[in-house]
Amino acid sequence: MLMARGRESRSTAASAMPAHARQLRQLALMLVHFSVMPQGALSRGLGLPPEADPSRGREHWANMMCNSIPYPFGIRGSSIPGFEVTCGPNKEAMLPIGKHSYEIHDVSLQGGFVVISAGPISQVCYDRNGTRTQTTGTGDIRLEQTPFSNAAGGANLMVLNWAVGHGTCDQALTYNLASLHCNNKSGCIDAPSGAGYLCKCNAGYDGNPYAEDGCLDINECRNFDSNECSLWDFCNNTEGGFTCSCPHNWNGDGYRTGTGCNETPRPINWKNQSAGLSVCAQPERNPCTYLEYCSEDEQGVVACYCPLGLRGDGRQRGSGCQKHHYPLGVLVLAVGGGISLICLVPGIIFFMQTLKARQAKRLRAKYFKENRGLLLQQLVDKDIAERMMFNLEELEKATNKFDEARKLGGGGHGTVYKGILSNQDVVAIKKSKITIQREIEDFINEVAILSQINHRNVVRLFGCCLETQVPLLVYEFISNGTLSDYLHVEGALSLPWGDRLRIALETAGALAYLHSSALTSIIHRDIKSANILLDHRLIAKVSDFGASRGIPIDQTGVTTAIQGTFGYLDPEYYQTSRLTDKSDVYSFGVILVELLTRKKPSTGMHSECGSLIAQFILVIRQDKLCEILDPQVISECLEAAKDVASLALTCLSLKGEDRPTMRQVEMALERLLVANKNTAQGRSAELNYSPAQISNNNDHNSRQYSAEQALLLSASFPR
Template identity: 40%
Template sequence: MLPLCFSLTVKLRFQSNAVVLPGPSCPKKCGDVDIEFPFGIGADCAIDHDFKLDCNKTTDGHSYEAWYSDMPVLNISLLHGQVWMKNYISYMCTNRSNGTIFLGQTYLDLSNTAFTFSADLNKFTVVGMNTLAYMIGSTYVLGCLSLSSPYDNSTAQDGSCTGVGCCQVELTSNMSYYRVYFNEDVNFDERYNTSNLSIRDNKDYCGYAAMMQIDKFKFHTTYLNTSAFWDDHGGHVPVILNWAVGNESCDVASTKSDYACRSNYSVCTDSTSGPGYLCSCTEGYKGNPYLSDGCQDIDECAENDPLPCPGHCKNTPGNFSCPDQKPSSSSHSGTMLQVLGPSVGIVLVVIAVTCAYLIIERKKLANIKKKYFQQHGGMVLLQEISLKKGASFSIFTEAELTEATNKFDDKNILGRGGHGTVYRGTLHDGSLIAVKRCVSMTSEQQKKEFGREMLILSQINHKNIVKLLGCCLEVEVPMLVYEFIPNGTLFQFIHGDNYRHVPLSTRLRVALESALALAYLHSWASPPILHGDVKSSNILLDENYEAKVSDFGASILAPADKSQFMTLVQGTCGYLDPEYMQTCQLTDKSDVYSFGVVLLELLTGKMAFNLEGPENERSLSIRFLSAMKVGKLMDVIDDRIKSDSDVWLLEEVAELARQCLDMVGERRPAMRDVADKLDRLSKIMQHPWVPPKHDPEEMESLLGELPVASLEMISTLNFSMEKRIVQGLMESGR
């Protein structure tokens, strides 16, 4: 019988100033669990209320089981500050005959206690067909959707928990509270409706969710159409909790009377899972550091296997020695040793301690770098690079990039943005690079997918996209290495003094090259990539002033499932898609909108957003659309290109920008269509078909001399251009 709901709430933590030590009558065991202080069963047996356990009979009445509130205790580790408990399985069951839904949703609150759920050792696990469950934690929400359907190309497999019948999500931090919910409307697609599944009529269908120990779960396909998952675990799954004594650091706690590290041979360590601290025995001792005589000397000469020096080993408190029993060669040498021995010994000890310290510190640093490398997906990245032998992608060390940028000197800063700071660098071979120090990544999922995403980005080979040369993963925040682009950003180019001399043809060429790059990312990259922050300051200009789109190393890969587009991407005021502001749904049409603003900058020479201007003129896109609406386009066009450009051509480019800025994303053109239109307009500028003075006979003559390819190109222009052609031909025929 499944319970309808269940919860655990633990009240405020009690902290006593009195020193509590267990008496001889306190139980040392309950069932199969060893009860070690600071935990205890009974009055005055635990260090405080948080560590008090109960020992109750099991349901069959034949044995005993330790409990913490409503959670059975499986094991306690003093050394690692962990406790294993049984956690409830949440469920959502549907009666197939009448559609009735039964819910059992776990609610666990360990706030203001000594315990937190371990983020490293537990995962949020969901099992079932088309089961969507999510967990609200102390500071964040995790969701998991498990799909399984006869209409799916994928099939659930034993031992595989990758989203088909089973899914798992990592915790991003230690939690003291969580609550599980199910989405009862998960059957959003008729193909996935549970009524279509081949299960016996009138049989209950259940989906399950639980936070549980990672290495205690193995998926079986029988979990999908039976109650085997519930039955195998008896409604509970193991979960690992971190614990700590007190709520202060070691430095503060050691000055107080209730300091928990009671043994003379104990050492205190600040807890890494929350407030408080842990105690452990010093090297050479073992036992319980929370008891006065709890840490006992280890007899290395008796317990070590193999013995350190058989026949010569002598145990000492916390250590051992191997005295040499061979007689001295002469009394003179013995006298010399007696005189020089202590001095030489002191020197050797100092040297040994110094060397040991340096080795330990170097090993710590190496371990930290290894940890970061693995967190950021370095192993996956190396594996992929080995498979793609032609990939020109490098793994840089922190030392290489530090030297290349002169220790990240502020003088080498090329720019700062929402995704990081970019530095100019020079490698040993003299080649110039741009090094981006990314902002911090808090999500464990981001860290694990980082290496694979970087490899995908490294495969991009387009002349109008800045090449990603490599990355550095052995640091807390990853660094990306790009090719160096010398002539700055398009923003500097547009809003600098030199822009006054730039003709419309050059502006259209830069727009075309930028559009081609974005079209490549959207339509030809595999998988497609959404830039997410298109703006003039993210478009660079090389030595020939050709455009190169940059700063998409922190962009997202377009998922196959559109429901996964929900994200919080950092955009820039003035360029951000208004539809995204309402839905938080980033799509390829969001990049189209941002590109439309860049196109306006090229047409008008004005900034996308200007806080210093009048309120109704601060947003360039709003000012432009208002001018288009009332037929005053020329009021916002840059005066420097009005005189040397045909009005119809400016109107065509403006119309394209207006389409890109449509408030409804679906009505905006795709980037490949934008690139095609700009390409046609650029070619017409190179071979203009409308004479400057619009002479009818000269225009008709010019049309007759155009090659077929150019005529076909003209035929693809929009209605306003076709109308101008017809009017010109009619006038020429008069």
């Protein structure tokens, strides 16, 4: 039996980039982009590999040769216009831009980027419709009138996005432009960088979507995991797909997702038999006791079968089909055996339950040891540790065995579920995503830190469970979501300015407590709006301490692996690996900008036109703050917003020593909040580190901002 099933043809409309292409693109961007101020997303726990530092020299990248450069790139006459390359003295491929040519290190057809040897690049920004929005100048090379746009760059290397056409795929398809560049076995996809489009081989094909005959058929039958056939030998590769079948006289469609293949004999369908041509089709010649249980193969050999429950050879002149009768002795033995089995069942069940309980106990002890339960007991008081231990059964009952309906969301280190304990307390249970040893120690670190904290604006930890392969944390339940949820909503209105200012003050107070009031100075290391929870009264609660680090009181900082979230990550900490309390101050400054603008900072490798912080610093320097402020903030309290912007600017100083402490930030915000409630009395400028004082120091700060100018240059504005 043969059933055809080719893989669905790929739509020429926009489609998502494949996972391996995204990973390749991110790797190239990481290798180049990590030499400048970060703009992309770095998950907590992701350390910087030594070989990923472009400052170590270009020798870590091999040059591409002219004879190996893939189409649409090529020498003049063998490329798409705009993608011409030249050959260097050693036949290395060179990309000419303007009056200069640059060595090509890598080209990704699926990712739509090229890695070259160059410094920062000038470019023009465009939106997804191809409309010019802004021009930025950060070097001597200009990308206007080229198919390239700047993705990331360092001192030596640059990653350039490219596209074979302008506009979107929808526009290209409307005017039949995609066929100019994509071969007949590929389709159009929107370029991940924004404007423009790329080509991609259709499903069932792989290769170069730009070259003629560049997309080659994939042989799905070569690997069992690449096809859906029940029997490997009965997979038939076709152009762009495959078909599955079953052996002769077997039932089924041959697909694992269908009816598969089985060897059950098939009764005759009399309607489909040609009378006079088959023995089975002629009752007078049919030798079987049950005519419908007759089968005849291609050689004319007739086989008879018995219906279910009957035994025999199925033939009229043989034993036929008879009910099976057991001897009396067999019946007695069967009855006796059944009674004995009934008596044994309780004993067997008891034995299995006991064995299962012992195995579960040993497994819980094994997980407790692997999850560093002993380490936790060393880090905190033993009595406290025992009170904090929850058993797995209680948490499974509280979450209905971690039902998806109880899922609240996911954090940087795990998934959070809503649970109801036996005493009716509502809690949030965090199920960690742990795959390596260091992350287990991060988990224990979070437990140890939270057990020592008692502050109204820090989420309260009830305890943990270490009896599972994946450890669990039990927090107080905060009902109203995150600050990010409230800021980035649809519509013109969000949180009132007074609430924003109060939430900023409460967050600053919690961080100041962590830095100076706790027994050990605690650096949160991942302060962002998504980690600030709001309760039913919109009171701020700082959460997610998985990346936190304790620093002894007699030390000012520690050197440690990079952790945090790009967009909020302190550039000085990123470049030096030196973690101090000023790293949290920088992240808090980003939150202040977020409160002022209702815009998200750049948390991915790409943004529409540069990072939020780069734009914020630019409008401050140009005295155009209102261009970036949330209109709601302008209408409610513009003067207070200007003071908060000055405070944010100081928190965002590139040098940690130029930033205030969180205690000074808290005091400044407290004064602003009082002034906001009583504007008639005006604002007082008597605080040790008030925004007014910051404003008076702007002339001094401008001299320090040569580094911030570099920030603007390196935080490129990709189109």
